[in-house]
Amino acid sequence: MAAALVHTHLCVSKISKRASITTAELIYRERQGLTKLRHSNSAAQFRKCRKAFKTLANPGSLSLTRALVTFVEAGYLEDAFHLFEKMPHSDTFVWNVLIKGLVTNGFYEEAIDIYYRMTFAGIRADNFTYPFVIKACAGLSSLFEGQKVHSKLVKTGLDVDVYTSNSLISTYAKLGRIEFAERLFVEMEFRDLVSWNSMISGYISAGDGWNSLICFREMQLFGMTPDRFSIISALGACSLECLLQKGKEIHCLIIKNEFEMDSMIQTSAIDMYSKCGRVDYAEKFFDCIPQRNIGAWNAMIGGYSLNNHPLQSLACLKKMNMASNLVSDTVTLINVLPACAQLGALLQGKSVHGVAIRKGFLPHLALETALINMYGECGRLNISELVFGQMTDKSLISWNTMVAAYVKNECHQEALKLFQNLLNANLGPDAVTIASILPSYAEVGSVREGKQIHGYVAKSGAGSSTYISNAMVYMYAKCGDLTNSQKYFDGLIFKDVVSWNTIIMANALHGFGEESLRFFSEMQAKGVKPNASTFVSLLSSCSITGMFDEGWKYFHSMIWEFRIDPQIEHYGCMIDLLGRKGNTHFAQHLIEEMPLAPTARIWGSLLTAARRNGDIALAEHASAHILKLRHDNTGCYALLSSMYAEAGRWAEAECVKHNMRKEGFEKTAGCSVVEIDGNICRFFNGDRSHEETEKIYDALSVISGKITKFRQQESVGKRANSPEFHSVRLAITSGLISTAPGSPILVRKNIRICENCHDAAKKISDISRREIVVGDSKIFHHFKCGRCTCRDYW
DNA sequence: AGCGTGGTCA
CATH class of the missing domain: 1.25.40 (Serine Threonine Protein Phosphatase 5, Tetratricopeptide repeat)
Known part of the structure; x- marks a missing residue:
């Protein structure tokens, strides 16, 4: 308890820094307060507050309690606190007023502290106190405090109060304990409209729209007439579960009960229609509102974003700024940011960020989160990181x-x-x-x-x-x-078409083409209809494993039997397949003839084919297209330069490398990873940083001796970038010497495995009698008995 | 006596 008291004083000092009020200060505050109130445009409050200050300045005429109420109502927590500390507070009422002020202004922790201070001072909390205290528990997301208060209620017998019970219902639901809320609701002796509404919205807090709607219906069966609160929650339930029909029924109820002019109901209805995917209905509803409130605009802006109409979302915001005197609030910005993200419109996104800063909206949890998303979608990760790092909450x-x-x-x-x-x-x-x-x-x-x-x-x-x-x-x-x-x-238990596509692709990745085909027949036997992605998996499988005839068969059956128009990915697979067969002319022809614009990926397939066939002219042709289409072309440059080098055209190889550096690209360092006893060992080419380096290099030299009989002499030179010390071989060797004989070895590599190492891996699998799996940037090579599942094409 | 419960757009 002592700790609670100390805490209270700390918290109080956060709100009220000065200890006493002088007359001069009072006058100053009065002026300040009056100015503030004039802005708040409430003449009645203005008069009341002026009276309250007069009361304070002239203690003779006092009604300090009345002054306290006035301060709290005007949101002047500081003044309320000063006054509170100075006046006698033996009366429950005074405490209640203060707690109310704290809770309605979001000072939940302080409210709870004052509540404890009150009980410590021997003042009895009453049925007016608890609804606020309970609300504070919800605000703090503290189930622990909530339950503590609840048990106190049971002890004092105040738990039968309908106001208190209603607060408890919504608080339990907000704290994720809908079952507690349900129990309270069921056991209540007297349920009023608010009890039903608390339960209906409680289910929404629990993410359960169905039960919310069931409750909404039941309340009507019990003879309760839904009010605006019930309707707002019921609309929320329809949004949650995408129940358009039910939403329309509630729309009828709105008209019948003449709630159409209720701004919160308007907002909820617009939101319901757009969450149900009917932005057109939302628009119609929105257009019929004569005097639109900021909520309605926000819901409409958000509705467009939600339904992938980013341009309309931005246009709607512009219209709001032009056609009304309304200004954006935090929600406006939160709702328009996804539109910027969808468009990749960094400039608009940044200007929204600017508005947020200028208006002093930051820090703000949801707004910052929306900014992180927008910058991420626009490819500006560094700014996302910055915003994320600066978040206070x-x-x-x-x-x-x-x-x-x-x-x-x-x-x-x-x-x-x-x-x-x-x-x-x-x-x-x-x-x-x-x-x-x-x-x-x-x-x-x-x-x-x-x-x-x-x-x-x-x-x-x-x-x-x-x-x-x-x-x-x-x-x-x-x-x-x-x-x-x-x-x-x-x-x-439940396999959808994506599950089947995935397992077909999984087998393709590992070079098990026949398995892929088997899964394809199995899925059809199970009555699952293949879609376009199924054929991407299937055709990839054919191209990876070189099933040429099957590939064409499935390509045709996709078009004629399944009536699926080939997309760019399908053409990509076919071009891979043609390239693999060495038919680069036909591949080129297909690129020219297909009804879709070739992407960098398509030219990449042609480049791979050119490489396999040693066709430098074709490689240059493909590369030229890739360089035009894509920004990061590290792989393309690397491939081209190595082709020139292999052909002995050193000057051109050097020129490509030069261009690459000029554009700011570094050749990606080859890196291989092997897992030994749950530890991950990472190797770069010629890496000597591993703690078992000596052992690994000794073993590798023995292996190299066995697999490269006549080159033994050369390796004495030991150039660090010689293929002998490529990362893959270091990783494989490390795996060989550290795992049980006969067990398979799994290595993953960040870039394509080179031909030299591919050849070496085959031989190592043979002499060591181990299965070696190497996953490179494209596929998994299963090396076994001197052979690879990719059949030497990758 | 006065203080009380439930709600939109994120």
Whole structure:
């Protein structure tokens, strides 16, 4: 209790810094207060406040209590506090007024402290006190405090008060304990309209629109007539569950009850229609409002953003600024930012940020989160990071948004690091977090990390989502663990078309073409209709494993049997397939003839084909197109320069390297990762930083001796960038000497494996009698008995 | 006596 008292004084001093009021100060404050009140445009309040100040200046005529009420009503917490400390406060009423003032102004912690100070002073809290105290618990998100207060209520018998019970219902719902709210509601002896409304909105806090609507119907069966509160909540329930029909019914109720001029109902109705995906209905409703309030505008601006009409969203904001005297508030900005994000309109986004700063809206949790998202979508991660770093208050949503921003910009390492911080901060990841982070695990995660995230998926209950399950199947496959990917897939109770597409792609990635085809037949046998993505997986599988005839067969059946128009990705697969067959002319022809504009990825396929066929002219042609289309062309430059080098055209090779540096690109350093006893070992080319370096290099020299019989002499020179010491070989060797004989070795590499190492890996798999799996930037190579699943084309 | 419950757009 002593601690609570000390705390109270600290908190009080936050609000009221001075200890006493002088007459001069009073006059000053009066002037200040009066000016403020004039602005607030309330003549009645203005007169009252003036009277209150007079009362204070002239203690003879006093009604200090009345003055206190006036201060609290005007929101002058400082003055209220001064007065409170100076007046006798043996009366419950005085305390109640102060607590009310604190709660309505958001000083929840202080309100709770005053409540404890009150009980400590021996003043009995009454049925007027508790609704505020309970509301403060909700504001603090403190279930602990809430339950403490509740038990006190039961002890004093005040829990039968309908006001108090109603507050408890909504507070429990807000604190995530809808079952407590339900129990209270059921056990209430007398339920009024507010009780029903609290329950209806309580279900919405719990994210349960269905029960909210059931409650809404039941209240009518009990003879209660819904008021504006009930209607606003019911509309919220329709938005939550996307129930357009039900929403229209409630719209009828609005008309019947003549609530159309209620601005909050207007806002809710616009929101309901746009959340149900009918921005046109929302627009109609909006257009019929003669005097639009800021809420209606905000809902409309948000509705356009939500339904992917970013230009209309921006236009709506402009219209608001032009056609009305309304000014943007925080919600306006929060709603228009997704539109900037969708358009990638950095300039507009920045100007919104500017407005937020100028108007003093920051820091603001939701607004900052929207900014992080906008900058992330516009590719300005550094600003996202800056905003995130400066946030004084972060919610799980802000964390999720930052993770998603990293993932969107393919900064997977950063995403994983942030996710780790999130776990360390003891913020339980939710389904959104997991869905955002899984692609990063797929891109850079190890099998061990994959299993770790598997644990979080199970713990968070996110595994019941098919979306997340599919991402898990893909993640395991992308981490190199096809067995667990398969297992996870087999364990799925509900498999949608994406699940099947994923397992087909998973097998394609690992070069198991026949398996892919088998899954394709199986999905059709199970009655799942393939979609365009199914064929991307299937055709990729054909091209990766070189099933030429099957590839064309499926391409044709896609068009003629399944009536799916080929998209650019399908053409990409076919061009890969043609390239693999060495038919570069036909590949080029297909690019020219296809009805879609070729992308950098398409020219990349042609470039790969050119490389395999040693066709430098074609490679130059493809590269020229890539350089025009894409910004980051590190891979393209690297490939071209190595082709020139292989052909002995050194000057041109050097020229390409020069251009690359000129544009500010560095050749990506090759890096391979192998997992040994759950530890991740990372190797660069010629890396000597590993603690077992001597052992690894000794073993590698023995291996090299066995696989390159006549080149032995050369390697004495030991150039660090010689293929002999490429990162893949270091990783494989490290795996060989540190794991049990006969067990498979899994290595992942950030860039394409070079031909020399591919050849070496085949031989190593043969002489060591081990299965070696190497995942490079494109596919997984399963080396076994001197052969690779990619059949030497990648 | 006066202080009380539920609500929109994020």
